[in-house]
Amino acid sequence: MNEQAIKVVIDLGSSRTRVTIAEIGSNHSYFEVLGCGIAAGSAVKAGIVTNISAATAAIRQAVAIAEQEAGVKINSAIVSISGQHILGVNSDGQAHIRNRRIRNNDIVHAVMRARNLAHKGGQTLLHVLEQQFIVDGHKGITDPKGMTADELEARVHVISARSAAVDNLSQCVREAGIEIEQIVYAGLASAYAASSTDERELGVCTVDLGAGTADIMLWLHNQPMHAATLPIGGEQISSEIATALRTPRSAAETLKCRYGALRNKYSQQHRIPLPSTGHLPDRQLAGNDMVELLATCYQNHFTHINKELHRVGLRKMLDGGIIFTGGAAQIPGLAEAAGEHFECPVRVFIPPPIEGLPEHLQRDAGMVTTLGLFYLQQVPLSDYVWAKEENDGIIQNVTNFLKRYLSP
Numbered sequence: 001m002n003e004q005a006i007k008v009v010i011d012l013g014s015s016r017t018r019v020t021i022a023e024i025g026s027n028h029s030y031f032e033v034l035g036c037g038i039a040a041g042s043a044v045k046a047g048i049v050t051n052i053s054a055a056t057a058a059i060r061q062a063v064a065i066a067e068q069e070a071g072v073k074i075n076s077a078i079v080s081i082s083g084q085h086i087l088g089v090n091s092d093g094q095a096h097i098r099n100r101r102i103r104n105n106d107i108v109h110a111v112m113r114a115r116n117l118a119h120k121g122g123q124t125l126l127h128v129l130e131q132q133f134i135v136d137g138h139k140g141i142t143d144p145k146g147m148t149a150d151e152l153e154a155r156v157h158v159i160s161a162r163s164a165a166v167d168n169l170s171q172c173v174r175e176a177g178i179e180i181e182q183i184v185y186a187g188l189a190s191a192y193a194a195s196s197t198d199e200r201e202l203g204v205c206t207v208d209l210g211a212g213t214a215d216i217m218l219w220l221h222n223q224p225m226h227a228a229t230l231p232i233g234g235e236q237i238s239s240e241i242a243t244a245l246r247t248p249r250s251a252a253e254t255l256k257c258r259y260g261a262l263r264n265k266y267s268q269q270h271r272i273p274l275p276s277t278g279h280l281p282d283r284q285l286a287g288n289d290m291v292e293l294l295a296t297c298y299q300n301h302f303t304h305i306n307k308e309l310h311r312v313g314l315r316k317m318l319d320g321g322i323i324f325t326g327g328a329a330q331i332p333g334l335a336e337a338a339g340e341h342f343e344c345p346v347r348v349f350i351p352p353p354i355e356g357l358p359e360h361l362q363r364d365a366g367m368v369t370t371l372g373l374f375y376l377q378q379v380p381l382s383d384y385v386w387a388k389e390e391n392d393g394i395i396q397n398v399t400n401f402l403k404r405y406l407s408p
């Protein structure tokens with residue numbers, strides 16, 4: 001894409017529905033937000049639509065705001081998906097070449113085998129991401145086309161989502177009058193926005209810690225190695241604070257965002273006003289007690305994430321460290337607290353200033369998925385299928401990867 005194009009992305013988060021319209025050019029050449037509509041509401045919990053009509057209404061509302069701001073009418077959009085049902089699987093597929101040159105068809109055949117092996121019933125394929133090719137045992141081949149060989153192996157990372165969750169999300173978007181161009185795993189988009197090529201080469205884990213989900217994406221040698229979503233986030237932390245302090249849930253949310261930190265930042269005497277439930281009089285809370293409570297809540301989240309990294313055996317491979325992003329990563333002191341917990345470098349990604357984005361959304365880590373969805377349009381990964389296959393097995397909606405091999 002050399003020309004500028006108008007693209008629309010929808011991020012259905014657990015705390016907000018975000019619809020953003022932007023004009024973009026290829027290769028990060030140009031990027032300007034024309035309109036951004038945000039609808040509050042929680043018709044999505046931990047990535048799952050919990051109320052179709054409410055989610056549809058939220059999308060409609062956000063679309064209307066974005067359209068008005070941008071002065072354009074939206075027909076279609078790229079949509080993010082998240083949830084515990086997201087499955088990331090490494091897979092490989094072979095093609096027998098028998099001492100001749102590798103053709104496009106061989107590559108497609110090997111990749112399709114890898115993809116089919118990883119495709120589980122009840123799951124809808126979102127992405128088949130290229131890792132590497134192995135030609136006669138030689139690893140790290142990026143493009144095997146034209147090489148003479150006996151055997152070709154394709155290694156890919158396959159990301160899928162539960163079909164029912166995809167259908168429900170699609171229904172909401174379509175009922176809001178928007179056609180779906182592509183469904184993208186939110187964690188992939190966030191990871192793409194938050195990490196650099198150098199970090200992905202060294203080995204890095206990105207964690208988009210939102211309201212209801214922690215979207216995890218792991219890379220090593222610039223290859224996507226693992227995708228998963230844990231049902232943890234800022235909402236759970238606010239609920240735990242509300243219970244521990246016997247304060248209304250909304251007050252806990254406000255206290256957390258206004259006074260919260262993971263490192264002591266208050267003097268011994270500092271007191272925070274603490275609303276009570278019912279008609280009981282308001283109380284006061286020592287600032288340091290608030291910090292201690294939050295630190296415990298976040299430690300629990302870190303433990304879950306650490307377990308996931310150990311489970312997939314990639315915990316020791318993160319020389320590039322861990323990058324936290326998403327709304328709940330904005331709490332002061334997170335990088336230090338997480339660094340101690342994970343015993344590796346940790347940084348927090350806050351989006352850079354974005355041309356055209358309203359002031360109150362600038363530098364909001366909750367916008368990271370939206371940003372990543374646009375970046376993925378500008379500089380696509382070697383990702384080749386989100387679409388369903390036609391009956392005869394030919395892919396309907398071929399994207400970057402296959403285009404490379406299927407076009408003449």
Ligand SMILES: Nc1ncnc2c1ncn2[C@@H]1O[C@H](COP(=O)(O)OP(=O)(O)OP(=O)(O)O)[C@@H](O)[C@H]1O
Nearest residue numbers: 013014015016210211212213234235327328331366
């Ligand atoms: N300064 C802050 N300190 C702590 N938490 C914060 C802060 N600012 C926002 N949050 C939390 O971030 C969460 C919202 O994050 P985000 O906007 O990334 O979620 P989302 O994209 O709607 O949800 P998800 O991606 O989980 O579906 C809320 O739980 C909110 O309490």
Ligand SMILES: [Mg+2]
Nearest residue numbers: 013014210369
């Ligand atoms: Mg999110």
